[in-house]
Amino acid sequence: MEKLDRRTTLKLMGMGATLLAAGPRVFAQQTPTADQLVKGKNPKLLVLSQRPVVLETPYEILASEPERTSKENLYVRNNVDLPGYTTVEGASLEGWKIEVGGLVDKPFTLEAKELLALPQSEVTMVLQCSGNGRSLYTPRTSGNPWQRGGVGNVTFRGVRLKTLLESKGVKLTEKALFITAHASRQGGATQFVRSVPIQALENALLALSMNGEPLPAVHGGPVRLVFPGFFGVNNVKWVEKIEFTEAENTTAEQMPRYRVPVIPNTHLPFLPQQPGARYPYNFTNSRPNWLVNVNSFIFAPLEGQTVEGPYVRVEGVAFNDGIVPLVSVEVSANGGRTWQRAELATQEKTFGWVRWRATLLLRSGEHEVMARAWDAAGRSQPLDGNLAWNERGYEYNGVMRVRFTVA
């Protein structure tokens, strides 16, 4: 130690600093920025994977758009990249065909541009990856390490699947219990298939635009089959085939991926697991990540901020599957001993997120605030989100806690 003079120490530090500085530059080719991977994305999005493309919206950016998430900032979770569809610009409808078949009386193939001539509908909905919040599970679960930025609130516009079927005079047969959608395989893309229950037909939309602009190619343009109230994975991008089926499809995307353990035909939302253990997933002892579970996010104050007191405005958004309205969001500043009701922007049921705000009286110093949403069916969020631990880390909706300082 004595032999180490100041100059040597500085040299050592210099070496460390050079390595640190050189790291991101020399290795830039291994971690391209979001805008290099997807043209038009905010370069600040976090690259969770380059291939397939997975981009997370940093939380402060998510919170900066409490009404609607812009196409530049919306997260991306591709399971399969469609070659050439890596931009927030729209994609051409020209030549795009969609096959509709399975358990219907008259199967047909549609030129996607025919959709432009049919009545258009609009829906504002939460688009959320079912792995959102995964990194909050312990021990670590496998998959993309999402914080809370795998979510957005967007407005889709297009033709309701029901409207399309009616316009063609097509009827479903009795055994049509699921809607199975296939993504395009053009350019050699591997298959991507998801099934949702037939009840999803009620609100299903063949989306052609998002937030008033052509549907970005990276988000499924020119046509994406969206199911409001369902987790992101079910909203099949670049849809080329829609089948009505008697059972869920049997690809890995439907089983064992994107499922959580359950006791069949009970109202228990998930069967708690021993964290770290494996589970023998099959079609009856587990259910798919379908309906979005109740969740609430605190958008202000942000973690680590210093705010003026003693009256502190706490605000954020909350959502559920849109089947019943949200009835309350409660806020607690004392670890859940007492809760104060926040004011909700709407009491109507909606597939979009609902803004909420509360004013808390807080003394100077450090605080931790929690927020919890309830819906009209009595569904809420666990105080300990880890209760839902499952090996692939799906459907985290534990109560969010934010620490900040009141000046």
Place this chain on the structure above:
Amino acid sequence: MKKTLYLSLAGLLGVLGYLALGQATLPEGPGKELVLAKCQSCHEIGFVARERLSRDRWDGVIEEMELRGLKLTQEERAAILDYLATYLGLTPPPEIPPAPVAQTPKTGAQVYAACSGCHGPQGDGNPPNFPPLKGHVEALLKAQGGREYLALAVLFGLGGKITVLGQTYENLMPGFAWLSDEEIALVLNHLASWGAPEGFTPYTPEEIRALRAKALTPEKVLEARKALNLP
């Protein structure tokens, strides 16, 4: 006192630098090349490198990948599971990997295991996702500037649309900067063994070291390709 502070700061910066470099790469150990070859055909290696799972859960992950189309022989599966459970497990990996063969010099064919997942064991490619190397590399080496471009593409990757032997490709090729200068020279010479112009001089580690300093992005490599009007 002050010295201790400097020393710990120096150490900290060194460690941070190391972590920044090490993020998306796999730890050394027997089976690493096989993991790289098999997993990278469908997704980047970061998906694997960032996980820390028990042997049982790694077994589950491999099972899931097999359902999604991964083809493995029993031996390959066992080797991959051993590697993952040992080097990306819940407990820190052994200090020195038990690899008696590590002393023998590597061959280009061994390094090529990192490429074969996408480009095929014989360099035939996998159109329309991954272009062939056999034939195309020879054409590149014959062209003006092709020799340097080929090395840059291996070092830094390639992003964007290219046309190879009449077929269009749009996949992103990751860079392989984590390979040493020697390894990259070896693998390039391995590619040249499938066909090279008359009087081809083998790549040297020194040549790779000089090119590495360019620190390009996959997009810049594509620009270089376009500027040179390469086949």
